[in-house]
Amino acid sequence: MALLQISEPGKATLPHEHRRAVGIDLGTTNSLIASIISSQATVIENSDNEKIIPSVVNYSKNSSLVGTSAKENQIIDPKNTVSSVKRLVGKNMDDINPKSFSLTLKSHENTIGIETIQGIKTPVEVSSEILKYLKSLAEGRLGGELMGAVITVPAYFDDAQRQATKDAAKLAGLNVLRLINEPTSAAVAYGLEQKIEGNFVIYDLGGGTFDVSILRLSKGLFEVLSTHGNAQLGGDDYDQILAEWLVKDNPNNNEPKVKESLLKIARHVKESLTNKDFIYVDEKITNTIHIQKKINRAQFSQLTKSLTEKTLASVKQALRDAEIDAEDIDGIVMVGGSTRMPSVQESVQEFFNQPLLNNLNPDEVVAIGAAIQANILAGNTNDDLLLLDVIPLSLGIETIGEIVERIIPRNSTLPIAMAQEFTTYKDGQTAMIIHVVQGERDLVKDCRSLGKFTLKGIPPMVAGAAKIRVTFQVDTDGLMSVTAKELSTSVESSIEVKPSYGLSEDNIKLMLESSYASAEEDKESRALAEAKTEASQLAEMTNNALNSDKGLLTPNEIKLIEEDLDLLNKSLVTNDRDVIHQLTEKLNSTSEVLASKRMDQSIQKALSGKTINSLEL
Amino acid sequence: MSLNYYEIFNLPAEFDIDLKNLRERYGEIQKSIHPDRFAAATKVEQQQSLIKSTEINEAYQTLKNNLLRARYLIELHHKNEPSPLSSEFLMRQMEWEEELEEIKEIDPLIAFKENIKMNVQQETTRLSKLLDQDKNWEEAQTSLGQLKFLSNLLKKTTELSYTLSDN
Numbered sequence: 001m002a003l004l005q006i007s008e009p010g011k012a013t014l015p016h017e018h019r020r021a022v023g024i025d026l027g028t029t030n031s032l033i034a035s036i037i038s039s040q041a042t043v044i045e046n047s048d049n050e051k052i053i054p055s056v057v058n059y060s061k062n063s064s065l066v067g068t069s070a071k072e073n074q075i076i077d078p079k080n081t082v083s084s085v086k087r088l089v090g091k092n093m094d095d096i097n098p099k100s101f102s103l104t105l106k107s108h109e110n111t112i113g114i115e116t117i118q119g120i121k122t123p124v125e126v127s128s129e130i131l132k133y134l135k136s137l138a139e140g141r142l143g144g145e146l147m148g149a150v151i152t153v154p155a156y157f158d159d160a161q162r163q164a165t166k167d168a169a170k171l172a173g174l175n176v177l178r179l180i181n182e183p184t185s186a187a188v189a190y191g192l193e194q195k196i197e198g199n200f201v202i203y204d205l206g207g208g209t210f211d212v213s214i215l216r217l218s219k220g221l222f223e224v225l226s227t228h229g230n231a232q233l234g235g236d237d238y239d240q241i242l243a244e245w246l247v248k249d250n251p252n253n254n255e256p257k258v259k260e261s262l263l264k265i266a267r268h269v270k271e272s273l274t275n276k277d278f279i280y281v282d283e284k285i286t287n288t289i290h291i292q293k294k295i296n297r298a299q300f301s302q303l304t305k306s307l308t309e310k311t312l313a314s315v316k317q318a319l320r321d322a323e324i325d326a327e328d329i330d331g332i333v334m335v336g337g338s339t340r341m342p343s344v345q346e347s348v349q350e351f352f353n354q355p356l357l358n359n360l361n362p363d364e365v366v367a368i369g370a371a372i373q374a375n376i377l378a379g380n381t382n383d384d385l386l387l388l389d390v391i392p393l394s395l396g397i398e399t400i401g402e403i404v405e406r407i408i409p410r411n412s413t414l415p416i417a418m419a420q421e422f423t424t425y426k427d428g429q430t431a432m433i434i435h436v437v438q439g440e441r442d443l444v445k446d447c448r449s450l451g452k453f454t455l456k457g458i459p460p461m462v463a464g465a466a467k468i469r470v471t472f473q474v475d476t477d478g479l480m481s482v483t484a485k486e487l488s489t490s491v492e493s494s495i496e497v498k499p500s501y502g503l504s505e506d507n508i509k510l511m512l513e514s515s516y517a518s519a520e521e522d523k524e525s526r527a528l529a530e531a532k533t534e535a536s537q538l539a540e541m542t543n544n545a546l547n548s549d550k551g552l553l554t555p556n557e558i559k560l561i562e563e564d565l566d567l568l569n570k571s572l573v574t575n576d577r578d579v580i581h582q583l584t585e586k587l588n589s590t591s592e593v594l595a596s597k598r599m600d601q602s603i604q605k606a607l608s609g610k611t612i613n614s615l616e617l
Numbered sequence: 618m619s620l621n622y623y624e625i626f627n628l629p630a631e632f633d634i635d636l637k638n639l640r641e642r643y644g645e646i647q648k649s650i651h652p653d654r655f656a657a658a659t660k661v662e663q664q665q666s667l668i669k670s671t672e673i674n675e676a677y678q679t680l681k682n683n684l685l686r687a688r689y690l691i692e693l694h695h696k697n698e699p700s701p702l703s704s705e706f707l708m709r710q711m712e713w714e715e716e717l718e719e720i721k722e723i724d725p726l727i728a729f730k731e732n733i734k735m736n737v738q739q740e741t742t743r744l745s746k747l748l749d750q751d752k753n754w755e756e757a758q759t760s761l762g763q764l765k766f767l768s769n770l771l772k773k774t775t776e777l778s779y780t781l782s783d784n
Contacts (some may be wrong), residue, residue, distance in 0.1 A: 386648045
């Protein structure tokens, strides 16, 4: 990891300390990476002057290709060419239709395995290949290692999909500053926060997913009110319908090669109809399949009407969740290449009865927004813009009768935590399993199972005597964590919580280590360097915080922190990784009180000048 | 944090609060402590920021919602269990529910919805007076129970109107 330069949070660094931060739009079909270069949000090109990198990875025996060169292998080597991997990320075999992929897929640990010439690859690994490629583009352009990245995800991504995306980034050696929702990112790109207060709709139709979000904006505050969408609906589905129509009367169109060529033609037809009123198709695919058909805009629009209507049904639901009428919307932002389709534009415009905001390149707008956000998070600017996002799907737990009890309702502002109390039903019971699901339906089988959390180490008592408080916390990335505490005894946080889904920390570590492919001592020195970096950062920042806010602490608290600070500083010269690590943890724990009181102080400062009665501002 | 939700936002502990003002204060606080402000900070600070930001969200969600705010305000002053709703109100409850069950067309549904909306407004006004002027927590609890029922009924009605207009 790069040596991070860190100043006091909330304060911008000096210009020469500009940190290399990027925004990544990791799309189903294409991916982009952008950064603020000379004060301008810029999408970074590869050496072939391409900004839009196909999200395709081709594996050969000893190497792998990413992007256009990988895509070129799609037809000749479909088994080893992975495209649309985003549709597999964070899923298992039960969630997908394997027939819609030209790959050999099978269940692998808690996820899906893709059989390639290089062995089994998980969707996380494939995604990380794409991220690695993008990372190296940016490092080349920006001239050094990246401090961090903001990665966009569809608003409708569930916990497992978000976690998998973050894991892929980790595996690619990226420090994830934040996962943000694609629609929110687009709103940032449009600089809507500089406009007057208002309600905005972000309509995002990409290659593989549809998302809609309702945002309320005012004074640098982006408040997501609701979000809805369909993770299985995008421009690709328009291609699919068109492809089927093109060879309606021909039976031999299910061979992978034929399918591939058909989709390519369909895509071309769709794109051409953006500027033309009609197009004549004359293509020979095989000796038996020769397409000669004319299609006009109205026909295409009619063919795909049901898809566009599905998106509008999501829009309606999002408006209802936000408790806002279509008339109260002040602007509609169109995002995603698929919103270029005239039929889509017309339908949305008609629905809201007002012109659309679509002057930014819909392919780039998400990456641009992410770059702006990354720049803010890295502390490169004084911009006080803040995104307040929501959880897209309700979280619940399984109760008796396979009924879902909702714990965190959808569209709750993040971060959020909810606690629930459980008890044992058998004498001497020391463990229990909590099944967490995500979704809006009442039955467990109709929701997405996130996995089971096993609580271990409950002190043995008679049935019903133990009182276990389980806290479900969802952070600003939309990722859930579960902690548990036994309340009737003084056993605190000794209850171990283990999720059953996704990759474990150890697993990731292992994958990371093997990817370094370096000698033992290299690994050791790398680990030592990382421990030292972390320790000296902590020491420096604690020292700064202590100097500016000593007044918040009791003499004893100050003494404890100073002692641990001193020990940690001394340990830095020992080169003993374990000792450094232990002392870092120790200072982390003693300085908690300082961090907490500084936070309270910030809250008070935020409202300073606002008296109890200053109701009208 | 030992401050109550009103103290966090430095607002008077009343039912009738200025929601725009609340939202502004909420924004100011989140801008200073939200985890996005600590993306490059130490783990301890990130953890503390997550905890505080979560608390502020909870406080804001409670105060911005009429029903939750009333319940919170009552709990600050009065710890007793609420008394059951009057038999008179229970009768009206049943009548309303039966009436809604009969409705199959959009026009009578809209009329019904307007009626319930009016009832929600009246009950809110009554609750506001009980809390802010009379400080009659006992009676406010009963009023809150009625308002909860009415709000749920309004929600059900609204959902039904969506189903009817979608078909």
